[in-house]
Every structure is written in structure tokens, then in C-alpha cells.
Amino acid sequence: xxxxxxxxxxxxxxxxxxxxxxxxxxxxxxxxxxxxxxxxxxxxxxxxxxxxxxxxxxxxxxxxxxxxxxxxxxxxxxxxxxxxxxxxxxxxxxxxxxxxxxxxxxxxxxxxxxxxxxxxxxxxxxxxxxxxxxxxxxxxxxxxxxxxxxxxxxxxxxxxxxxx
Amino acid sequence: xxxxxxxxxxxxxxxxxxxxxxxxxxxxxxxxxxxxxxxxxxxxxxxxxxxxxxxxxxxxxxxxxxxxxxxxxxxxxxxxxxxxxxxxxxxxxxxxxxxxxxxxxxxxxxxxxxxxxxxxxxxxxxxxxxxxxxxxxxxx
Numbered sequence: 001x002x003x004x005x006x007x008x009x010x011x012x013x014x015x016x017x018x019x020x021x022x023x024x025x026x027x028x029x030x031x032x033x034x035x036x037x038x039x040x041x042x043x044x045x046x047x048x049x050x051x052x053x054x055x056x057x058x059x060x061x062x063x064x065x066x067x068x069x070x071x072x073x074x075x076x077x078x079x080x081x082x083x084x085x086x087x088x089x090x091x092x093x094x095x096x097x098x099x100x101x102x103x104x105x106x107x108x109x110x111x112x113x114x115x116x117x118x119x120x121x122x123x124x125x126x127x128x129x130x131x132x133x134x135x136x137x138x139x140x141x142x143x144x145x146x147x148x149x150x151x152x153x154x155x156x157x158x159x160x161x162x163x164x
Numbered sequence: 165x166x167x168x169x170x171x172x173x174x175x176x177x178x179x180x181x182x183x184x185x186x187x188x189x190x191x192x193x194x195x196x197x198x199x200x201x202x203x204x205x206x207x208x209x210x211x212x213x214x215x216x217x218x219x220x221x222x223x224x225x226x227x228x229x230x231x232x233x234x235x236x237x238x239x240x241x242x243x244x245x246x247x248x249x250x251x252x253x254x255x256x257x258x259x260x261x262x263x264x265x266x267x268x269x270x271x272x273x274x275x276x277x278x279x280x281x282x283x284x285x286x287x288x289x290x291x292x293x294x295x296x297x298x299x300x301x302x303x304x
Contacts, residue, residue, distance in 0.1 A: 062189075062190070068188060069188050070234075071233070100190065103205040104202075109286075113198070121289075142284055143283055
């Protein structure tokens with residue numbers, strides 16, 4: 001990881017909280033996007049990943065308060081958002097952008113969908129834990145790994161098994 | 165057989181349709197007309213998934229059940245309909261839990277599985293999402 005980018009992104013933690021999409025929320029959003037833009041430029045990432053990073057900012061703003069799903073979901077923390085951003089940077093460059101979402105336990109999920117019974121999903125949570133599961137026809141699998149700077153081959157192969 | 169205030173039987177029949185209301189836009193993909201697995205991850209505080217029983221209701225009355233959830237964000241994107249037997253196929257159960265009227269919980273999620281627990285939940289959520297039918301809400 002580029003150190004300048006990492007330092008820029010650290011400032012993310014000091015952003016004020018606000019209601020998403022309110023006028024204050026828009027200001028926060030613009031500031032986050034500034035950081036992400038610098039981050040993107042500094043490591044020259046692909047277009048697909050840029051889309052995902054923009055979405056991660058939206059996910060944080062949408063889900064930073066409790067009960068964001070109407071069923072008492074846990075808020076998405078800034079730490080998990082940062083870990084998710086690093087995760088996207090570590091994805092192989094030729095992997096298509098996943099669908100990004102939050103989950104009720106405050107984790108952020110990335111899902112690749114190629115049709116019924118051809119889906120792979122991985123979530124990043126506290127302590128950089130990756131929980132993943134996939135369905136490919138009659139085959140199903142699941143597992144966990146820890147993400148530090150590299151994504152486990154089990155996760156990468158799970159993604160490729162769906163997108164190819 | 166015991167009846168509930170809603171006049172439904174307490175036991176949820178295998179053939180009953182239940183639904184999960186969706187007020188978070190990223191739980192669905194409109195272009196692909198599908199529900200994402202993240203919509204079916206249980207609440208971590210009680211390992212339950214809150215749903216509503218929608219048998220014998222008009223579409224209008226089904227949407228009316230969403231009111232308590234809708235009030236949270238004043239948004240409603242759709243709902244994920246699924247039959248109870250498809251949930252039970254995953255070794256989960258659907259149990260009535262009124263009030264509110266027609267409320268139920270999907271229970272029996274893996275517990276005390278340590279690090280692997282979330283991954284097991286994800287595998288089940290993938291299958292439920294794949295089986296569910298997305299019904300978009302066009303009026304809100």
C-alpha cells in the first residue's frame with residue numbers, strides 16, 4: 001500500500017458524523033470522496049475498483065447509524081469501512097466490480113452474481129476477518145480467513161469460480 | 165390448533181409465504197431483479213431474522229404490514245418473498261411471534277460456532293436469497 005494514500009485515508013476517521021444525504025451529509029460525503037479520489041490517484045487503480053470505492057463511502061454514510069435496516073442492524077464502523085477499502089485494493093485487477101452492501105452485523109459484503117446458483121459472497125468484519133460462501137450449481141462452500149495485505153487464495157479462487 | 169390475534173394459526177405451514185421488507189436499497193439489485201444475500205443475514209443480537217406472514221392477503225395489505233419498518237427511514241424498496249418450506253430446507257425454522265400482527269422469526273441459525281459461524285450464515289443467506297422472489301415497491 002502506498003503510504004501517502006494510507007495517511008490520507010487515516011483522516012477519514014476524523015470526519016464529523018452526519019445524517020446521510022442531508023446538507024451536512026453532503027459535505028461529509030464530498031470530503032470522503034476527496035480522500036478516496038486522492039487514494040485512487042495515488043495507486044492508479046482500475047475503473048472497476050473506483051466504482052467500488054465510491055460505493056464504500058456511500059455504504060458508510062447509509063449505515064453508520066444503528067437500525068439502518070429497520071431490524072436493529074449494527075452500524076458499519078469506520079474501521080470496517082477502511083478494511084473494506086483495503087480489501088478492494090487487494091483484489092486482482094481483472095476481477096469485475098462486486099455488488100457492495102452492508103450486513104445486519106455491521107460487516108460489509110461483496111457479492112459476485114452470475115445467475116441463479118452461481119453466486120459468491122465475502123464479508124469483511126472486525127479484526128479483518130473474511131467470511132465467505134459460494135454456490136455453484138449443486139456445489140456449496142464456505143470458510144473464513146484473515147485479510148492483512150493479501151487476500152487468501154481460497155477467496156480468490158471462490159470469486160474466479162463464479163465469474164469465469 | 166392455537167390461533168393468534170391475527171387469526172392465523174400459530175404454526176407456520178410449510179406452504180406459507182413469508183416476506184422480508186427491504187428499506188435498504190443495497191439489499192436488492194433492481195437491474196437483475198434479485199435480492200442479495202445480505203438481506204438474509206440474521207440480527208447478531210438474537211440470531212433471528214424478522215419476517216412477516218403474508219398468506220391470504222392482497223398486495224395492498226401485504227405492503228401495509230411494512231409500516232413499522234418503513235417508519236424507520238421513510239423508505240421502502242421492496243420485499244423478498246419466500247415459502248416457509250424453503251427456509252426449513254436449510255434446517256432453519258419459521259415461528260410466529262405476534263405482536264406485531266403476522267410477525268414471525270426465522271430461527272435456528274448456527275450459534276456458538278466461533279469464527280466459522282458467520283460463514284455458515286452467509287451460505288444459508290445465499291441460498292435463501294437465491295430462492296426468494298423480489299417484489300419491488302413502486303409507490304414509495
